[in-house]
Amino acid sequence: MKTTPVTVSTPQFAFLREFLKRRSGVVLDENKLYLVVARLLPVMRQRGIASLDALLDRIRTASDPAIERDILNAMMTHETSFFRDKAPFETLKQLIPTLVQSRGPMRQLVLWSAASSTGQEAYSMAILFNEHFRDLLATWKIRIIATDISDVVLTRAREGVYSELEIVRGLSPLLLKKYFTPFQGKWRISQDCRRLVEFRQLNLNDFWPTIPPCDIIFLRNVLLYFSVTTRKAILDAMRKKVRPDGALFLGSAETMLGVNDGYERLSGTHCSCYRVKR
Numbered sequence: 605m606k607t608t609p610v611t612v613s614t615p616q617f618a619f620l621r622e623f624l625k626r627r628s629g630v631v632l633d634e635n636k637l638y639l640v641v642a643r644l645l646p647v648m649r650q651r652g653i654a655s656l657d658a659l660l661d662r663i664r665t666a667s668d669p670a671i672e673r674d675i676l677n678a679m680m681t682h683e684t685s686f687f688r689d690k691a692p693f694e695t696l697k698q699l700i701p702t703l704v705q706s707r708g709p710m711r712q713l714v715l716w717s718a719a720s721s722t723g724q725e726a727y728s729m730a731i732l733f734n735e736h737f738r739d740l741l742a743t744w745k746i747r748i749i750a751t752d753i754s755d756v757v758l759t760r761a762r763e764g765v766y767s768e769l770e771i772v773r774g775l776s777p778l779l780l781k782k783y784f785t786p787f788q789g790k791w792r793i794s795q796d797c798r799r800l801v802e803f804r805q806l807n808l809n810d811f812w813p814t815i816p817p818c819d820i821i822f823l824r825n826v827l828l829y830f831s832v833t834t835r836k837a838i839l840d841a842m843r844k845k846v847r848p849d850g851a852l853f854l855g856s857a858e859t860m861l862g863v864n865d866g867y868e869r870l871s872g873t874h875c876s877c878y879r880v881k882r
């Protein structure tokens with residue numbers, strides 16, 4: 605089916621912005637009009653929908669949850685990679701021995717990758733444990749909870765299969781050899797890593813009663829898509845989830861400054877790593 609060239613009117617853009625914000629908290633910048641065409645055209649083609657109005661009508665009439673899901677997924681940025689930015693993982697490695705000392709009686713650590721996208725962040729944590737804390741894995745419960753609003757990325761994350769391009773972004777040949785096996789022209793994460801990670805769908809802009817107290821939270825490269833009010837609310841809620849001696853990591857371009865004063869930055873970490881203020 606042919607789709608006519610797509611242009612986006614101001615009311616269409618406003619409608620889409622409101623939908624995205626209401627459903628996910630994501631705020632589409634005024635100057636991101638071009639994104640709408642680039643991202644929604646594939647959805648229209650795949651579904652055989654001829655115009656943007658017809659696509660948006662499916663939201664208006666709430667007649668097709670699958671299309672709403674596809675639009676939400678298409679409008680979001682899922683950019684990620686293994687060991688993204690390196691410093692947060694180096695810091696995590698340094699924090700674990702102290703956490704292990706204080707969690708002795710429980711013999712459990714809980715880590716949360718709170719906007720996990722296709723899983724590389726959570727699997728990087730799992731690789732880190734296999735690489736540097738293998739003894740711990742034998743006797744402790746290491747839970748890595750990985751959540752995202754998009755079930756599309758979560759399906760990919762659960763499969764744990766990555767293209768060559770995704771692999772070379774962040775993984776050394778040595779780690780590739782140790783923790784991946786060839787699978788249909790791609791690479792599949794090893795069971796040693798896969799078994800540590802639980803993937804779940806979760807909207808950060810909602811309540812999260814199922815998330816237990818966490819020792820480590822990676823809330824990286826997602827807050828920047830929200831309004832300051834939403835960021836503050838999520839960080840307030842995170843204060844109740846991260847243990848007092850645990851740590852919360854933001855993306856390298858993200859900060860608490862001017863957003864939430866309930867945290868203090870951990871010095872000497874070379875990354876946006878925070879602890880709850882006492």
Ligand SMILES: C[S@@+](CC[C@H](N)C(=O)[O-])C[C@H]1O[C@@H](n2cnc3c(N)ncnc32)[C@H](O)[C@@H]1O
Binds near residue numbers: 629680725823
């Ligand atoms: C840019 S990726 C970040 C991935 C990873 N944390 C990293 O730093 O590489 C942002 C992810 O946030 C997810 N996301 C956006 N809004 C969300 C929300 N309200 N709740 C949960 N996840 C959300 C998107 O689906 C996307 O996969």
